[in-house]
Amino acid sequence: MIYDLRITTASGTAFPEMISQRFKWIREQGYSVSMLSKQLEDGREAYDIQLRGNHDNQIFRNEDIVYIFKHQLSELIAEHILLEWESTLVKKEIRKSGRGLSGEEQRTVYDKAVQFLNRCNENESLNLLMNYGRKNKIAHRVLDYIHDNKLLVVEGFINFCLQDYLTEIRFAVELAMEELKNEKEYNDFVTLLRYFVDTQVPKIQEVNIMMDENGVFNMWDGKGIKIEDNYMSYYLDDMLLNEINFDDVLISILITISPRRIILHNVAELGNEPVETIKRVFKDKIRMCSGCERCRKHLNKNTQP
Template identity: 80%
Template sequence: MIYDLKITTASGTRFNEMISQRFRWIREQDYSVTAQVLNYLPDDMEAYEIHLQGNRNDQVFRNEDIVYIFKHQLAEMIAEHILGEWEGRLINREIHRSCRGLAAEEKQIVYNKAAQFLRRCNDNESLNLLMNYGRKNRIAHRILDYIHSNPLIVVEGFINFCLQDYLTEIRFAVELAVEERKNEKEYNDFVTLLRYFVDTQVPKINEVNIMMDENGLFNMWDGSGIKIEENYMSYFLDDMLLNEINFDDVLISILITIAPRRIILHNALNLGSEPVETIKKVFKEKIQVCSGCERCHKHSNKYTHP
């Protein structure tokens, strides 16, 4: 019994290596799996003819069963090949199509972000694994349906005509990457502008202490322990009531207004929050982190021992 399938794919991939490493169970059933490289294609393409050969009809497996199992394994292997070695090419193709005005360095940043979105679009790692498995499984089923009735599969053509939903996911990932990069650049420009204001302001206070809580609210006091934010909150109250600015904006605005010489950040558990990261970037060398004062211990005990 013989089954043959011709596969055409891009050159420079690990496809031949994948073939040699797979189909162990099939070979254990006394069937041979071989791959012949065909040499009639241009340099950027490779073609393989995969042969399954053997004849073992017994009470457990018929030849038809072995062929069906082999096709399943072959479809899974090609799906992994697409996700592992074509996905990057497809991302680059979409970037070249939709981001022609970007510099090469920016295109690389977009590429990295898009690839990350496709593999890890959720904070939950288990959900990411499930989604990636689902994508591979969906592609493998399409391939299996195709090779049931076709002795030749051209991988690029199959992707273009039979995996439109996968290409849509790639386009969406690139769009998200472009948007995130745009937001990052706007944020960096915003931080640069704030830095300019800080550098040109005359300091109005020597020291400001800030403690952020788990809800994003903050307390501020000066070097003498006197609260200072109440004098400034009323200035921003109308905008806050209209939802035009939030507490994060108010905090940064107050700090720029009073232009302290030194800012001490308290409560280490919340020092990685977005507003604190912005404060660090804007005020840089003026930032100090409290190593654990009495207020920090009280705040920590309040949430660990309510």
């Protein structure tokens, strides 16, 4: 026997299967990798992993094989932590930081936090690279640790040697809780706006909305007549001071004139967030233009070289 290590981790994980499926190259060099498991009194599982063999040759010495084995084992343990411990760590942090949350809210925070950890960028390749970086960082810590130790208790190793990893989890949970808070405030805001819409007497039959290439919106009624600019001038000072944006002004004007029907043109250029807010506030009053003369002119203008 040239190397042995005991790893203690939670029971019922896929860790034994991971061990049995790895180390193919080392086995091909004539070495054997074995594992004995033992359930401890506290319910955890202890795995005694042994590397056996003595096949010094001109290319690899025994110490080279041991180093390669430790390196591969470190990567395996890092995967084990990310795949089977991260979920537990996130839930633990949510219980600690979100004590006032309902069960459903905790589940929402969990889903968001996991998404932040694994898919923090819209670029899929960048996500893969960042996740590889997280795994690689943990693997290096494991490799340093098992260089001088014959026992690795996974939970203790995480708590004492992976503080930066726990900080990432804490930050992801904080972001998730903040996003949940913002969503709740947004939903309350939409509910209030919907109340105003439902209690307002309609002042106009139809409003059409189109956003131009400069981000300025134009509105006209069902007869094609431009809606008076005095609605816009009411909010002009706040817009100049950057206290409100065009999206907020658009919604405020629509609530003020309370049309029976709202037709959205060139929806792709209106932006997803304001469109979704308008849909939620005005609900059944919303219509999407399927391609009128103004939309075609706007499209042709933007596609001309």
